[in-house]
Amino acid sequence: MPDFLQRRRLARILDRAAAQFTETPSPEKGWIATMRLALGMSAEDVALRKGVSRNAIYQAERSEKEGAVSLKQMESIAAAMGGKFVYAIVPDAPIDQLKYQQALRRAKVLSLEEPEFSRWSQDEQQDWIDDMVAQQLQDMPPHFWDPT
DSSP, X not given: OOOHHHHHHHHHHHHHHHHHHHTOXXXXXXXXXXXXXXXXXXXXXXXXXXXXXXXXXXXXXHHHHHTOOOHHHHHHHHHHTTOOOOOOOOOSSOHHHHXXXXXXXXXXXXXXXXXXXXXSOHHHHHHHHHHHHHHHHHHOOTTTTSOO
C-alpha cells in the first residue's frame, strides 16, 4: 500500500487527467474512424500501413463502437495512422472528494454500532461523525473501501 505522500502524488495525477478528459467526449463514429477520416485516409490506406486487410480495419471500427476492441489493437491502429492510443481511468470526482464520501459512509455505518449514539444531541452526533471521518481518512483502515 503506498504511503500518504505517494497517494497524494497519484491523486494529483488522476485529478489532472480527469480535468483534461472530462471535456473530451468520445466521437460518435469512434476514435479509429474519426482519426482516419480526419486524415483523409481510406480503410485500405490504414490496412496497408498496418499490414492487414481493409476488412480488419472496418471490423476494428465496429468493435470499437461495441466496446469490444482490444487495447493492443487500438494502439497498433493508432500507430499506423501516425498517432498514439491513450488509455486512462479517471475519477468521477476529485480523489479527495471520493475518499471523503467513503469515509462519511463508513462513519455513518460505524455510528450504528456506537452505543447510545442515537441519544446524543445532534451536535454531539455531528462531532462524532466528523471525528470518525477524519480518523478514517488519516488511518485508511484495511477495510476502508469495503462496500457499506
